Amino acid sequence: MTTSPDATRPAVLTDPVGTVVPSSVPTHWYNLAADLPEPCPPALHPGTREPLTPDDLAPLFPMALIAQEVSTERWVEIPQTVREMYALWRPSPLVRALRLERALGTPAKIYYKYEGVSPAGSHKPNTAVAQAYYNAVEGITRLTTETGAGQWGASLSMACALLGLDCEVWQVRASYDAKPYRRMQMETYGATCHASPSDLTEAGRAMLAADPTTTGSLGMAISEAVESAAKDPAAHYALGSVLNHVLLHQSVIGVEALAQLDEIGETADVVFGCAGGGSNLGGLSFPFLGRNLREGTTTRVVACEPAACPSMTRGEYRYDFGDVAGLTPLLKMHTLGKDFVPPAIHAGGLRYHGMAPMVSHAYELGLMEAIAVEQDAAFAAGVEFARAEGLIPAPESTHAVAGALAHARAATTDETIVIGLSGNGVLDLPAYQDYVAG
Amino acid sequence: MTTSPDATRPAVLTDPVGTVVPSSVPTHWYNLAADLPEPCPPALHPGTREPLTPDDLAPLFPMALIAQEVSTERWVEIPQTVREMYALWRPSPLVRALRLERALGTPAKIYYKYEGVSPAGSHKPNTAVAQAYYNAVEGITRLTTETGAGQWGASLSMACALLGLDCEVWQVRASYDAKPYRRMQMETYGATCHASPSDLTEAGRAMLAADPTTTGSLGMAISEAVESAAKDPAAHYALGSVLNHVLLHQSVIGVEALAQLDEIGETADVVFGCAGGGSNLGGLSFPFLGRNLREGTTTRVVACEPAACPSMTRGEYRYDFGDVAGLTPLLKMHTLGKDFVPPAIHAGGLRYHGMAPMVSHAYELGLMEAIAVEQDAAFAAGVEFARAEGLIPAPESTHAVAGALAHARAATTDETIVIGLSGNGVLDLPAYQDYVAG
Numbered sequence: 047m048t049t050s051p052d053a054t055r056p057a058v059l060t061d062p063v064g065t066v067v068p069s070s071v072p073t074h075w076y077n078l079a080a081d082l083p084e085p086c087p088p089a090l091h092p093g094t095r096e097p098l099t100p101d102d103l104a105p106l107f108p109m110a111l112i113a114q115e116v117s118t119e120r121w122v123e124i125p126q127t128v129r130e131m132y133a134l135w136r137p138s139p140l141v142r143a144l145r146l147e148r149a150l151g152t153p154a155k156i157y158y159k160y161e162g163v164s165p166a167g168s169h170k171p172n173t174a175v176a177q178a179y180y181n182a183v184e185g186i187t188r189l190t191t192e193t194g195a196g197q198w199g200a201s202l203s204m205a206c207a208l209l210g211l212d213c214e215v216w217q218v219r220a221s222y223d224a225k226p227y228r229r230m231q232m233e234t235y236g237a238t239c240h241a242s243p244s245d246l247t248e249a250g251r252a253m254l255a256a257d258p259t260t261t262g263s264l265g266m267a268i269s270e271a272v273e274s275a276a277k278d279p280a281a282h283y284a285l286g287s288v289l290n291h292v293l294l295h296q297s298v299i300g301v302e303a304l305a306q307l308d309e310i311g312e313t314a315d316v317v318f319g320c321a322g323g324g325s326n327l328g329g330l331s332f333p334f335l336g337r338n339l340r341e342g343t344t345t346r347v348v349a350c351e352p353a354a355c356p357s358m359t360r361g362e363y364r365y366d367f368g369d370v371a372g373l374t375p376l377l378k379m380h381t382l383g384k385d386f387v388p389p390a391i392h393a394g395g396l397r398y399h400g401m402a403p404m405v406s407h408a409y410e411l412g413l414m415e416a417i418a419v420e421q422d423a424a425f426a427a428g429v430e431f432a433r434a435e436g437l438i439p440a441p442e443s444t445h446a447v448a449g450a451l452a453h454a455r456a457a458t459t460d461e462t463i464v465i466g467l468s469g470n471g472v473l474d475l476p477a478y479q480d481y482v483a484g
Numbered sequence: 485m486t487t488s489p490d491a492t493r494p495a496v497l498t499d500p501v502g503t504v505v506p507s508s509v510p511t512h513w514y515n516l517a518a519d520l521p522e523p524c525p526p527a528l529h530p531g532t533r534e535p536l537t538p539d540d541l542a543p544l545f546p547m548a549l550i551a552q553e554v555s556t557e558r559w560v561e562i563p564q565t566v567r568e569m570y571a572l573w574r575p576s577p578l579v580r581a582l583r584l585e586r587a588l589g590t591p592a593k594i595y596y597k598y599e600g601v602s603p604a605g606s607h608k609p610n611t612a613v614a615q616a617y618y619n620a621v622e623g624i625t626r627l628t629t630e631t632g633a634g635q636w637g638a639s640l641s642m643a644c645a646l647l648g649l650d651c652e653v654w655q656v657r658a659s660y661d662a663k664p665y666r667r668m669q670m671e672t673y674g675a676t677c678h679a680s681p682s683d684l685t686e687a688g689r690a691m692l693a694a695d696p697t698t699t700g701s702l703g704m705a706i707s708e709a710v711e712s713a714a715k716d717p718a719a720h721y722a723l724g725s726v727l728n729h730v731l732l733h734q735s736v737i738g739v740e741a742l743a744q745l746d747e748i749g750e751t752a753d754v755v756f757g758c759a760g761g762g763s764n765l766g767g768l769s770f771p772f773l774g775r776n777l778r779e780g781t782t783t784r785v786v787a788c789e790p791a792a793c794p795s796m797t798r799g800e801y802r803y804d805f806g807d808v809a810g811l812t813p814l815l816k817m818h819t820l821g822k823d824f825v826p827p828a829i830h831a832g833g834l835r836y837h838g839m840a841p842m843v844s845h846a847y848e849l850g851l852m853e854a855i856a857v858e859q860d861a862a863f864a865a866g867v868e869f870a871r872a873e874g875l876i877p878a879p880e881s882t883h884a885v886a887g888a889l890a891h892a893r894a895a896t897t898d899e900t901i902v903i904g905l906s907g908n909g910v911l912d913l914p915a916y917q918d919y920v921a922g
Contacts, residue, residue: 131583133579135577139573141571165870165873165875167910171874208583233917233921234867234870234920235870432603433674436572438603472669475668478668479672483671
């Protein structure tokens with residue numbers, strides 16, 4: 047114990063001390079479409095198989111988001127109201143994993159970009175607040191959506207509370223019954239959460255008539271949320287991943303990470319992100335890919351997907367529907383087929399048959415790599431990370447951790463590794479318990 | 485939508501962008517004992533009623549912590565290893581609550597200092613990592629402690645994982661059975677968690693013999709953890725609040741908050757903190773009180789305690805035991821009496837019959853104020869905060885929010901209010917559910 051050189055003040059350095067200054071939140075989202083060597087294939091109308099028009103989407107989305115969906119602008123200004131909401135948890139920390147490096151005995155430098163500081167505990171609010179904002183500006187007063195385990199539903203509920211919108215969420219009944227915390231979170235924010243299928247929609251009533259004991263599915267919940275929004279001129283529908291505008295909003299993750307690395311004079315050699323629908327992966331990695339394309343940097347991007355749902359490493363690259371019923375537009379993507387039913391792995395956020403078209407296109411162009419990670423290897427990495435760094439990663443995030451740890455163990459130089467930690471695992475502790483208990 | 489002025493780079497400003505730079509974590513803790521106009525009354529030996537000596541405490545605590553317990557040094561250097569662990573979540577954000585200000589229609593400026601970004605979701609890791617560090621340095625290989633709902637047990641489990649110590653936690657059986665998430669968190673970190681009373685200690689066996697169906701108590705769990713540590717030369721015991729060294733470590737909250745306010749040219753007019761055992765309140769407010777005493781600033785500090793357990797506003801200021809059995813040293817504090825049984829309010833962290841001696845002394849000297857908050861008013865404030873700011877505060881923290889909101893509603897000037905948000909309520913959602921459902 048020594049006293050500070052200045053006996054009346056502690057030696058708190060004047061370098062960054064947190065998120066107190068809202069102006070440190072990025073001012074623009076980054077759009078990879080501006081830098082791609084060839085454009086992303088368009089979404090097609092499910093009936094005509096012609097490229098979608100803005101009018102096709104107008105019943106469900108506000109014009110600002112429809113414009114973002116097809117924009118090729120490189121930098122899209124973030125509205126000041128959205129930046130103020132981002133400042134509640136952004137910029138998210140970029141942390142040097144010193145203890146993990148020592149535990150691994152690696153010469154590599156490992157950083158992680160941590161989205162679990164958001165009020166909902168994941169990256170989902172980055173797009174939720176933006177979508178709620180654009181809907182509110184265009185006079186919409188109610189948003190509908192579907193949710194599985196509930197991360198997206200809770201994030202949209204929070205966003206609607208901040209913007210004064212009503213929010214109605216159809217949650218797959220199996221999760222609604224088995225995992226009540228996320229529903230409680232939605233209701234604390236003032237949202238309404240229905241178990242799906244419900245008797246509130248034609249689609250739901252038809253499914254209940256066919257099987258009164260069904261525990262529901264994400265595809266069914268989508269149908270209910272879309273039907274409810276389509277029937278109400280004051281309501282719109284919101285989607286938490288896959289679409290271009292969602293990835294655009296999530297680019298705030300990678301824009302910040304690049305700025306934070308620049309600030310300390312670091313360049314990322316390789317970035318690991320978990321891959322489900324693609325919004326966290328795209329949001330984290332596209333700003334790095336854009337710099338590669340514009341400035342000739344050579345940052346590698348590795349998508350880490352679950353071996354149980356390997357759309358990138360095992361799927362086909364073709365047009366497919368986003369939902370089981372075949373009601374959505376056709377998207378050119380890596381897909382296991384819309385009827386593929388992934389096993390009930392704990393990383394619920396990665397259980398999607400397809401991959402975001404923009405991520406699929408970047409992968410097809412060779413701009414990023416992909417690996418598949420077994421669930422046990424993912425949890426082993428998650429526990430190793432938690433015991434070294436304190437944070438318990440979300441089951442989704444453990445896939446990126448597993449990819450990064452294997453890479454770091456083999457490293458022979460002081461290369462710089464960045465892990466995208468998309469969320470924390472506080473509400474997924476039973477999954478860890480299953481793993482720790484063997 | 486507009487493009488950035490520089491067409492190749494987004495306008496990310498170069499001001500603070502997060503916790504990437506470990507040197508932004510404070511270098512020193514602050515010790516109010518150095519600035520008090522009269523010294524805090526000493527702890528007394530329960531047998532002799534003479535002031536405690538270091539030897540009395542040596543079986544349970546490392547010498548470094550015993551020295552901190554009686555130190556009058558103003559600035560105590562934070563060991564570099566502890567600073568590296570702090571950098572995992574520190575500096576914690578200080579956020580301007582713009583939306584809340586607008587919702588209240590107040591001219592006051594409201595900031596909150598948010599400790600819920602820590603891996604355990606509360607301020608408790610600030611002292612857990614420091615205590616684990618000093619024990620590890622002195623060759624201790626196992627720490628024991630008690631926990632109620634589990635916030636402290638999870639925090640110490642995390643700290644022990646980071647330092648390579650074994651950790652053994654006795655958790656009150658009622659919580660062990662009813663709230664399994666915190667136990668899962670402890671086990672994910674590699675700790676061992678026993679339901680208390682257990683058959684592993686003499687104290688536990690005696691209690692089980694007297695009542696085989698008992699659901700336990702914090703006092704009983706303390707006895708088991710202390711007994712286990714006292715019998716093992718390689719083990720020590722750790723406490724999560726009340727003691728001077730705990731408040732010293734928690735001063736990192738207030739040191740950061742002061743530096744963050746200085747950074748943006750703000751001075752706090754009034755600080756609201758929730759008061760249970762006193763570690764969050766003391767950690768947040770003592771650096772402000774110290775500046776008042778040294779520099780003549782006039783920041784008010786308001787302790788917000790639960791009306792159901794009002795040690796400051798309704799208790800006596802006298803020597804009392806820290807535990808029910810009367811085994812601990814006698815502490816001069818505001819107390820409701822060691823046999824006082826608080827009702828089962830949701831803010832489990834505030835259910836303690838006494839108040840930290842240092843906080844009690846500061847209150848007695850008139851350096852801070854105190855108010856009592858009813859549980860319904862606290863949750864109402866918590867919900868209002870969540871819907872305006874996104875974050876769902878821990879039930880403990882809602883008491884500080886309630887105090888601040890009442891103050892802000894009555895404000896007539898642009899005074900600056902700081903709220904100590906000691907943690908998030910993610911694992912307390914059932915308590916919110918009870919409130920929201922009426």
